[in-house]
Amino acid sequence: MTSEKSSTVGGRPVRLGVQIAPQHAYYEKIRDTAAELEEMGVDILFNWDHFYPLSGEPDGLHFESWTMLAALAEQTSRVELGALVNCNSYRNANLQADMARTIDHISAKGTGTGRFIFGTGSGWFERDYDEYGYEFGTVGQRLDALAANLPVIEERWTKLNPPPTRHIPVLIGGGGEKKTLRIVAKHADIWHSFSDAATLERKLGILAEHGDAVGRDTSQIEISTELSRRTVADADEVFELGTTLFTLGISGPDYDLSPVRDWLDWRDAKNAK
Structure with a gap:
């Protein structure tokens, strides 16, 4: 199954990304699930950047994000992939840029064009910080760090040899109206949130105001929304x-793919119009 590209919003097709939560399953199961999802026709595979499960048994099975993304980049051939989202606090900004560029090249096998999406955010799961020795700080401090690091990451991409194979899309997650949406307006190719329609409509207006302030047309930014528990x-x-x-x-240990099939049908119906 593949997505038809005829119907678009602002020139963009409807796409479906599936976040394989790297929790409560061994890597073999995650790898096989990724392969099945690519075969089913999903557009993007995501994981998340945490060190412990976010649901279920707090000390259950769990794997690290970036090393997994490199493996998935080698395993797959069509889907885009990234974290939903990377935690800016856990790694030096220049290192993040280099890791992203490297996965971009790994994913470009046979085509010359990478498939990596740099999804990022300011971080929020305090246990990750405490257990791994990172300074948690405040929400404002973490957002300020994200705002400071994104230009460093973007500049490093211009200095690396070899450079990225393409403009690596930057996805920023979060809905904070004062700081996060201003960062989105300045840096994001994709903005991700969990907004319902009323909330999204309001935040899109605020995002446009931030775009005016930083001199950017925010209609260029692809809008991304989570489907879990949505009709x-x-x-x-x-x-x-x-x-x-x-x-x-979707989460381990079983990774139920039946909702994915339903939403792929919905995507394809939208794109067929």
Whole structure:
């Protein structure tokens, strides 16, 4: 199954990304799930950047994000891939840029064009910080660090040899209206949130105001919204507001793919119009 590209919002097809939560399953299961999802026709594979499970047994099985993404980049051939989202606090900004560039090249095998999406955010899961020795700080401090690091990352991409194979899309997650959306307006190619239609409509207006302030047309930014616990009617509403990337989280140990099949049918119906 592949997505038809005929119907778009702002020139973009509707896409489905599936977040394979790297928790409560051994890597072999995660790897096989990724292969099946690519065969089913999903557009993007995501994981998340945490060190412990976010649900279920707190000390359950869990694997690290970036090393897994490199393996998935080598394993796959069509899907884009990235973290939903990377935690800016855990790694030096220049190192993040180099890791992203490297996965971009790994994923470009046979085509010359990479498939990596640099999804990032300011971080929020305090246990990760405490257990791994990072300074948690405040929400404001973590957002300020993200704002400071993104220009460093973007500059490093211009200095690396070899350079990235393409403009690496930057996805920024979060809905804070004062700081996060200003960072989105300045740096993001994709903005991801968990907004319902009313919230999304309000935040899109605020995002446009930030775009005016930084001199950017925010209609260039792809809008991404999570589907978990959403109905088709909910998805239709945020689609009408301009959302074209829809994400669906699945978790181990079993990784139920039946909702993915349903949402792929919905995606394909949208793109067929």
